[in-house]
Amino acid sequence: MRNVPEQSWTSAGIAAQADANLRTFNPPPNRPALKPGGSSVARAPRVAGELNTSITSQHPADPADPPDPKRQVHRHTVREAWQLAQHGHSSWWGDLCLSLLELPVSVLVNLEEMPTVDIVRSALAQVELSLTRHLFDAVMTSERLPVLQARFRRLVSPIKLSHVCRQRPYLAVTNPKHREALVRLLSSDHPLGVEEGRRQGWDIPRHRRVCRFCRRRWAIEDEVHALLECEDPRLALLRDVDLLSALERQEEPLPGARRMYARMPSWDFLDYLLRTSRLLTTVARFVYLVFELVESAPPLFPASESEWLELAM
Ligand SMILES: [Zn+2]
Numbered sequence: 001m002r003n004v005p006e007q008s009w010t011s012a013g014i015a016a017q018a019d020a021n022l023r024t025f026n027p028p029p030n031r032p033a034l035k036p037g038g039s040s041v042a043r044a045p046r047v048a049g050e051l052n053t054s055i056t057s058q059h060p061a062d063p064a065d066p067p068d069p070k071r072q073v074h075r076h077t078v079r080e081a082w083q084l085a086q087h088g089h090s091s092w093w094g095d096l097c098l099s100l101l102e103l104p105v106s107v108l109v110n111l112e113e114m115p116t117v118d119i120v121r122s123a124l125a126q127v128e129l130s131l132t133r134h135l136f137d138a139v140m141t142s143e144r145l146p147v148l149q150a151r152f153r154r155l156v157s158p159i160k161l162s163h164v165c166r167q168r169p170y171l172a173v174t175n176p177k178h179r180e181a182l183v184r185l186l187s188s189d190h191p192l193g194v195e196e197g198r199r200q201g202w203d204i205p206r207h208r209r210v211c212r213f214c215r216r217r218w219a220i221e222d223e224v225h226a227l228l229e230c231e232d233p234r235l236a237l238l239r240d241v242d243l244l245s246a247l248e249r250q251e252e253p254l255p256g257a258r259r260m261y262a263r264m265p266s267w268d269f270l271d272y273l274l275r276t277s278r279l280l281t282t283v284a285r286f287v288y289l290v291f292e293l294v295e296s297a298p299p300l301f302p303a304s305e306s307e308w309l310e311l312a313m
Pocket of ligand 1 (some may be wrong): 193210211213215216219225230231232
């Protein structure tokens, strides 16, 4: 598993707190365990009228509330669901609380507390945090998403959902085939050996997903190798003409593209290309051409260690 950098969140420790809450969450004593279920109307063991009496007596109307019949009905409905949950009966309020606890990053909403606008707003904020953290962790612990990981490592704390989920400039690349090539690169749904090796019917060790072009023993056919590092003449020519020269010649050129390419680590250079909007049309076309070339040649997966050792260094 990769090392996931420590990040702080807009509500620090909320996930850990929810996890702890999940471990300690139990139905209150002297009360039947809450059963997940559907509509309170369909499953309620008592008629609504019986509950209505106690709700009315326990929760008198707020004199500041406007006399809006619809709002009163809504409030009444919420109270009824809450009351059912307090007695261990199925209700949508109980289902909601349990469902939130079962999210990949748990969210705690106190079952015993009568829901208010503030409680609902707080729950919504926690759900957003939960989703943010889940998406971030899922990407950073994946073995398949190195390009997205390079982007996520640049995120500045506190990380918000809008940082993780947003429309990216590459979606504006007008050529659909070129745009699709970029999406395939970012989502690791591409034809390079490192991914193609996962799709075979047998377990191919990563080190034996060798570059089909240079056929070097050490050369794993991954994103940066194929796009930026392989010295095979076919890939090197594409890189020289359709990436570096094209970046220097395009309408809004990238001065010093070759110097940047020579001096920057490959992953940093690729990440820079993918996050610089004015370069994406050229980069997308280049990625498309590389994938097209890759798909024109069979992959190289040595069947055994001895076969792999026979490859040149
Ligand atoms: Zn190679």
